[in-house]
Amino acid sequence: MPEHAYLAAVRESYDTVAADYAAKVSTPDGLDPLSRAMLAAFAETVRTADRGPLADLGCGPGYVTAHLAALGVPAYGVDVSPRMVELAREAHPHLRFTVGSMTALDIADGELGGALAYYSTHHTPPELLPVVFAEVHRVLAPGGHLMLAGWAGDDEHVHPEHAYGGHPVSYGLHLLPAPRIAALIEEAGLTVTARLVQEPGAGAKRPVATFLAEKPERP
Template sequence: MAVVYAEFARDALDALPLDRAVLAVFAEFVQAAGTGLVAELGCGPGQTTAHLRGLGLDVFGVDLSPVMIGLARRAYPGLRFEVGSMDALDLADGELRGVVSWYSVIHAPPHVMPSYFTEFRRVLAPDGHLLLGFFESEGEAVTAFDHKVTTAYRWPIDELAGLAGEAGFAEIGRMLREPGEGERYRRGHLLMRKDR
C-alpha cells in the first residue's frame, strides 16, 4: 500500500493552491521567528517535506513506517528522514522551530490526541509554530471513517483547536476548504504558536 500511496501523493500539492498557500504561510511565520529545524511528523513518502524545503525551511521528516521512510529517502536523497513516532520523538525539549502534521494525526484515536499535542509542545522552542492538516467533520462530533491504511477520524475544527489550546498552543489562523475533485471530505488547517 505504501508504494501505491507514494505514487498517488507525489504531485498532489500541484493541484491544491489553497493547501500550498497554508504551507507557505507556515514557512513565513517560522522564518520570521528565526532559524532552526522544522519536522514534518508523519511524513509518509516525503513529498510535503520536500515542498517545505523548497520554501526555504531546514526540514526533516519522521514517520512510523520504515517502508515509507525508505520510499522518502529514495525519492529525496538530499533530505533527512527518520523512523519514529509522533508521540515519542527522539528530540530534545525545545529543539524545533516548527512542526507540521499534514494529515498524519487523522489516524490517532481521539482519546490519544492530547498526548500528541503534549509531545509537539515539548519539542517546540518558545514561540515555535505548529501546522495541522486534517479532515474536518462538518459537525459537532469527531467522526471515524474508512481509510485505505487504517481507521481515520474527522474533527470539528473548533474541537481540535480547543484541544491544542488546552495543551498550550495559541491559534494564529485557520482555513477550511471544500472537497476538490476526487476528495470526499472538507479539509481543515490550523496554524498555531506555542505559548510560553
C-alpha cells in the same frame, strides 16, 4: 514507554501501501491554491522566526518535506512507517528522514522552530490527541510554530477496508469537528493564530481543516 496499540496497525498498513501511496498521492505542486498558500505561509513564518529546524511529522514519502526545504526551511521528516521512510530517503537523499511516532518523539525539548502535521493525525484515536499535541508543545521552542491540516468531520470513525492500490488496511480514520481540533491544540498550551476550513468540492469528499498555532514565548 509502551507503544500505543493503534500504531502497529498504522505502521503495517502504510508499509503495505507505501509504493502505491507514493505513486498516487499528489505532490505539493498538485495541491489546490489555498493549500499551497497555507504551506508557503507556514514556511515563511518558521523561516522568519528562526527558532530551529522544522519536523514534518508523518512525512510519508517526503514530498511535503522536500517542498518546505525548497522554500528555505531546514526541514526533516519523521514517519511511523519504515517503508515510507525508505522511499523518502531514496527520493530525497539530501534530506534527513527518521522512523518515529508522534506520541513519543525522539526530539529534544524545545528543539524545533516548526512542526508540521499534514494529514497525519486522523489515524490517532481522539483520546490520544492530547498526547500528540503535548509532544508537539514539548519539542517546539518558545515562539515555534505548528501547522496541522487534515480532514474534518462530525466525530466520525471510518474503517476503510482497502487503500492505495487496493491493499487491505487495518487502520481507522477519526474525523473530528474543526472547533474540537482547535480546542485540543489550545489545551496543549499552543495558541491558534489562524484556521481555514475548506468545504467539500473539486473532488474532495470531506471538509479540510488547517490550523496555524504558536508556542507562547513565556508560559
